Amino acid sequence: MLDRRRFIKNSSALAFGGMLLPNQLKSLLGRTSAQPVGVQLFTAMSIIDKDLNGTLQKIASIGYQELESAFSMKGGYYGLKPKEFADLAKSFGLSWKSHHVLGAPFKMPAGGAGGGQFAKTAIPKLPPMKTLLTDHQQLVDEAAEGGVEYLVCASTPIKTLDEIKTSMEVLQKTGEACKKAGIVFAYHNHSAEFEKVEGQIPYDLFTSQISSDILKFELDLAWVIKAGINPVDLFKKHPGRFPLWHVKDLSKGTNIPVEIGTGYLDFKPIFENASTSGMKHFFVEQDGAPSPLENITTSFNNLKKIIG
Template identity: 55%
Template sequence: MNNRRDFLKHAGALALGGMLVSNGTVNAFYRKPKYATGLQLFTLFTIIDKDVRGNLAKVASIGYKEVESAFSMKGGYYGMKPKEFAALTREMGLGWKSHHVLGAPVKGLPAGMRTLKDNYQELVDEAAEGGIPYLVCAMSPTGTTAEVKETIDILNKTAEATHKAGIQFAYHNHYHEFELVDGKTPYDIMLAETDPQKMKFELDLCWVTKSGVDPVELFKKHPGRFPLWHVKDLDATKTKPEPVGTGIVDFKRIFAAANTAGMKHFFVEHDMPADPIASISTSFENLQKIIG
């Protein structure tokens, strides 16, 4: 009887394995990770424009599956039109999921850089042309009550346009959005004065940690509003970003709350590392140990 039961169990397993192999889902059934690891290409800002194709090939070879694009000194999308860049990322086996744009002009950034304040419809139209599901405001001034009001107006205006285009709009934080302005934090005002469906948030885990705000508590207070994350670490002095797994950010605890956050995609980022490829390699390796 035992031999018969063992035989039937093995036969059933082999049959299931055969079905999985035949329909191409064996890897998905056994080995597919819960989340695809993405990269914010601003991490490669100092090198990507020199060889866009070559650098994207390196990103893919490390194991990254998705990318979020950002400003390029070559203009456009690393010197390309949206459809051209979309085709290149597909060729590299990378899913282009999101693009960063500026809200209102910020001091110190390159002259002539397009912003949502002045070019929101153009930027939304390009995102739609590229076929990306998310458009993200990378930053916008929030140092005064007037700046907060202007930023909120820009966000709501853009959110309406992205909604009509079938794109999800989001806002990416630094730490200054969590500093009080006339008794309130700009981030709380953004959450309260934008439409929860049309306006989501890309939480930068490094900067929110630097601000002293607990991201898990933020998720609990506003469930489902954080479909995108920037995954980067913070050094022990809380002064500069570091590769993932080399600083103080509690990624295990934060990833355990991913469902509450509504997280769909995350992007590794490291602002201006000395060696971008070494940094993203370290982050990728450590992330596999942290989240599997």
């Protein structure tokens, strides 16, 4: 039997809980579960095709729980079919949440992927790959086969208004196909999307001309900050439209991707506004990482200290 003091204490707690709005109570309860930390496998591009199992095992041992896949020198999904890769990831306790594909038409820029923003790093020449221009339905079907929740356009040409128009048409039709398949379609930015092209800002065109039920966004925090934009301002301008983030740091002066916590980005205020953004998953990424497994270990440990 409860003693009188414990009874009063428990009754007060229940009464307080009843006074909370459902969302407030949900928020408090949600704090008991830590946000899983994911990693973008492009970070491990230099090693993953040489030892897929070993790389995934190490990623899991560091403490990462979620994966976002990208390009593979073996083609497909690191040489596997979508379901095979999903099962392999699961065997290591990893959840495959998202996959990157190329927009259309796509031309590899000088210096490698990413719009040449880390041209000093060694990015290998990629094999021919399917793009959303000609293969969007197949890429959507493969994502569905693998059970991923998100399909992300990693990059698309935006140097001219004609390129932007073509890219938007491709994003629209891919988003419609994803919606039918029950997959969320998103666009991943670099810094170029925030630079004027013939008087227009590509990112503004994407957000205004394509509806939010067709296109969400994966915000690369580093590249948007490099462009001079505060991520929190974007969250407030487009609340709920950023279910995915790329969390990467940049070195001061050179803006080369480095381990989280060793660059100049301040992540705390960004994470404090995660609910406004609509963030569901985030992935640590370091483009052209010189020692991928060591680098993502440092990033994981530092990120845990930064965001608790």
